[in-house]
Amino acid sequence: MYKNAALDNQEFRRILSRNIAIPLAVGLVSAVLFVCVILYLLSVLGWVEHTDRVISRATEIQKLSVDQETSMRGFVISGDESFLGPYEIAKPKMKVSSANLREFVSDNPVQVERLDRISALQAQWDVYALDIITQRRSGKDVAEIVRSGRGKRVTDAIRNEFDDFIGSEEQLRMERSQSASTVTKVTVIVYLLFSLGVAAMLAWLGRRELLGLSSSYGAAMARQAEHGEYLQGQAWLRDGQSQLSEILAGQQSLHAAGRNVLEFMARYLGAAVGAVYVQQEAGVFKRVATYGFAGESGNWGHSFAPEQSLINESAAQRKIMSLENVPPEYIRVTSGLGQGAPISLLLAPFANDGDVNGVIELGFSRPLQTRDQELLKLLSGNIGASVQAAGYRQRLQDVLKETQQLNEELQVQQEELRTANEELEEQSRALKESQTNLQNQQAELEQTNEQLSEQASQLEQQRDVLDQRNAALHTAQEELEKRSxxxxxxxxxxxxxxxxxxxxxxxxxxxxxxxxxxxxxxxxxxxxxxxxxxxxxxxxxxxxxxxxxxxxxxxxxxxxxxLEVRPETASLPRMVGGLQQLFEPLTTDKKLQFRVELAPGLPDTLFTDRQRLEQILKNLLSNAVKFTDTGSVLFKVSRQDAGLAFEVTDSGIGIDAAQQQAIFEAFHQADGSTSRRFGGTGLGLSISRTLAGLLGGSISVDSTPGQGSTFTLLLPLMYDASRATTAPSAMPAPFAAPLPPPPAPPPKVRAQRQAPSVADDRGVPAPAGRRSVLVIEDEPQFSQILYDLA
CATH class of the missing domain: 1.10.287 (Helix Hairpins)
Structure with missing residues (x-):
């Protein structure tokens, strides 16, 4: 890297030492200078904060003075003592705040003198305010005192003194801020000039020695950066291939595999919209998964015939196709905030063992990059193998399902054939026995014929008697219908x-x-x-x-x-939770264990009359708690065929088998004696069975005396009026007796004395500050009670 450098080792060390020592010295000087400036600025900042606190305290005292004046004026105008609340609160606060403010300005004699004048003026105003409040409380006319203007002059003087006080503090703050700003500017300018001079000297001295070194070093760094970018790109491609392999691992359906591929492309490449197409028979491409489509264009069952779109062209040519500057109306991308159009498209075929089995289409809201196509080319085999495996797996599941269905049908046919064979054998045995019986019966018939001839004459006589009885029965039936x-x-x-x-x-x-x-x-x-x-x-x-x-x-x-049924969509967990909260205190009082079990696979809602269903369950649970002294009460909800089963199990006294149907009759109890332990009317279970029938369900009981009972309510998930049954009358039917004659008209009696009505005082205005209550009731006695309570 440094083979073309002209400096030897000693020269390079000298340059390096100089270029390090001088900046260190400059940095040390700069640090000392900045420490001094910062200490000065901190001092100025402390005084500025002191001034701000003084101004804040003065403003607070001025506000308290204004509150006192406003409160006093409100009381003088209205005479309402509630207006004096701020006045009474502000008096002690002003003393404390004035003392604190005096400590803050103790170093400024001018401000201390102003504060003394303010205190004196405030004392004058307090005397004036106390005088006018006292006279107003005694009912005297204070208008003359107000018109004299004495209070206004004192208030104006206090306000002027506060303005001078705050203005003086603001002037001090401005002078200190300007001083700090001047020092900071001078320091920064001097430091910049000094730094620029040192930098210029270092640049001029080191330029000649480092010029050649920098050029060779720059070329080497450029080559290294280019190689690093190439390695980074390869690592990015391999990392994407590894992540996609992990995502596609395992047994996935065709739609799930396509959806996972699109979600990976959206996350890894930043694709805004995408779709996966799998080749079917006759060259048809079927869309199996989508991502980011707007409206109906995202339906993933759409198919494309051969030579109808670029999808077929990309698969036929076995190459990646890209489109830039896509028209806005070409496709829409939707999100929770709005819709838009991609600006570029990328279509890439994927294959398995050299055979193209699908195409992936991606839309981007940015221009395409070279690495996008390289990644799709690298992942083509992975996607193709996963899609091929998912297709094989789906076809295998379809074949397995058909095989299971055929096997079930074959078993049914075998069972029917076995049953038919058994019936044929039984019929064969029956025929043999019938033949023997017929021979015996033939002999008996000969004897019977002789007896029948004798009985024929008797039957004719009996027929005449029956005709007479039928006529009487018909007459009785008509009478019975009238009675019914x-x-x-x-x-x-x-x-x-x-x-x-x-x-x-x-x-x-x-x-x-x-x-x-x-x-x-x-x-x-x-x-x-x-x-x-x-x-x-x-x-x-x-x-x-x-x-x-x-x-x-x-x-x-x-x-x-x-009795009407009003079906609605009811939340099953909410209803069960409400019943649990209702009965837990009752079971706790009796020291019983109360458990609620919800079987897996229960729906969240059911369509029925929620009020009537809760009435049934409350009756069953209350009976379980009432008839159980020790042990537990279990409330369980589970699936039962196409409906739900509500079971209430207790460890109570139980019900005898002979009474298990009678308890559903009105006014009937398992223990109907006068010495029974448990009270009640015997209507609860009768009403519950009737309501269950109206809801299309039923109630059953399974009980053992001394061990407890289990009541089971079966209801459909969806209320169907055609399935609802009207239970037989819960009340015992009266005897069929003729109606008594209508009663005689009651004797005329004197009209009862009408109860005194409540006086109508709506026209009387309510006292000030009090509310009125309107009582509307048709019964005079009850309306009088409500009137007294109000």
């Missing part, structure tokens, strides 16, 4: 009555619940603990009665045919 219509009508009237009465009962019951809840909370504290306990008992009993009314209302709606 009457029973159905009575049941419908009863259901409508229960539906209406449940609503009428809930209105006063809600009033009782609200009042008992307020009494139990005892906000005033005027009730004894025993009275609070009585109120809690009333509230608990009222809730039980409200639940019973709701159950009766559901039964009535079912019998009246008014």
């Amino acid at each position: 219509d009457e029973v159905q009508r009575a049941s419908r009237y009863k259901s409508e009555f229960l539906a209406n009465m449940s609503h009428e009962l809930r209105t006063p019951l809600n009033s009782s619940l609200i009042l008992s809840k307020l009494l139990a909370e005892n906000p005033i504290g005027n009730l004894t603990p025993e009275q609070v306990k009585f109120s809690e008992s009333i509230y608990s009993a009222g809730n039980d009665l409200l639940n019973l009314i709701n159950d009766i209302l559901d039964i009535s709606k079912v019998e009246a045919g008014k």
Whole structure:
């Protein structure tokens, strides 16, 4: 590298020593100079910061003075004590801030004197403000004091003193900044002149000796850089080949392999859009993967017939084709922020064992480079082998699938043939037995014929009797149909009555619940603990009665045919999580283990009536918790054919086999005695079975006394109204008895005294600063309660 250099070893050392020693000396001098300048600037900066703090403190005191004046004016104008809040807060703050400001300017007698004048003026203003506030509080007219202008003159004097104080500090800050700027400029100019002089001297002295050395060194460096770029390019190509081989390793489908190749090209080459085409039969190229396409152009099932596009030309000529300056309407590239068009295209065929089996097409938002084509040429074999293997694997899977299907059909046919053979053997044995029986029956028939002739006469007599009975039966059937219509009508009237009465009962019951809840909370504290306990008992009993009314209302709606199903898309994990949060406190109170299991493969949503489904599950879970003293309760959700299975398993008392169907009847319990341990009306399971039928599902039970029970609810994933079944009436049917005659009209009684209504005070304006509550209620007593609470 240095073979053409004219300097010997000693001369080179002398030049090197000189060129190192002089810059070191210059650097040392520069370091000393800059340290001095920095120390000076730090000193100036400290004084500037001191001035800024003084100005900030003065501005803060001035703002507090303005706040006092504004607060005092607001109080004088409105008479509202709330306006004096800032005035009272600012007084102690001003004393503290003035003391701190006096410490900051203690080195400046002029500023200390100004601060003394400001304190004196502020004291005068405080006396004036206290006087006018006192008179305003006593109700005197302060207009004359305000018009005198005494407060304004003091305020203007304070403001002028503050302006002079802050202006003096700003002048000091400006002088210090100008001084620092002048010193910095002079130092920089001197340093630059000195550095330029030293640099010029070094350049002039070393130019002659280093000119030849630099030229030869530059040529060697150029050759080395060129060789380094070549090695770097080769390493880049090999690294890309290695990364693509790792990506394509393993068993991948044709679409997945093509997609992985395009994602690699987008990451490694910066391609904006791309597609992979695989050659099919008859020379047709099918698009198997895309990347970055806009709209419908990215459909990866598109095919190109022979001689229809550049794809076929690139494959036929076995060479890489490039296009520059692509028209904007040629293809669109889309992203989350917008769309655009590539400016260059690159089409490269890939082959396996010398046979072209596809083409890759890439679009770039930059001009093409030589290394882009070199990389595609290098990766052609890797892509072709992977595509060929993926195609073989896909065809093998298709053949395997067809083979499995044929094997299953063959097994079915073999089973059918075996069944047919067994049936033929059974029929053969039956024919032999029939032949023997026929011989025996022939002898018996001869005897039977004699008996039949005797019985024929008896049958004629019996037929006459049957005709008479049929006529009577027909008459009874007509009467029974009439009675059945009457029973159905009575049941419908009863259901409508229960539906209406449940609503009428809930209105006063809600009033009782609200009042008992307020009494139990005892906000005033005027009730004894025993009275609070009585109120809690009333509230608990009222809730039980409200639940019973709701159950009766559901039964009535079912019998009246008014229960509607409102299907919706419900989140399964959210619903299960809500039930878990609802029942975990109950099981914790009873020291039971509560587990929730979701089987793998469950869908996230199902289409059904979420409210009715939760009603069924809440009933099953509440029964499990109620009838379990020790052990655990398990809530499990799993797939069952084309639907879902909700299982509730407990380790409670269990149900006898004879009672497992009867518990689904209305008002029926496994233990119906008066000494039973567990309460309830027996409507929950009856309503649950009815709701399950309306949702297109069913409920079953599996139980062993003393070991626990398992209730299983089966529901379809998609609610289908045609599959929904209306369960039989949950209420026991009344006896078929004739309807009683209509009741006599009630005797006329005097109208009850109308409850006093609440006075309508909407026209009375509300007191200032208070809110109004509008009470709307059709029941006078309850409206009076709400009025009192408001």
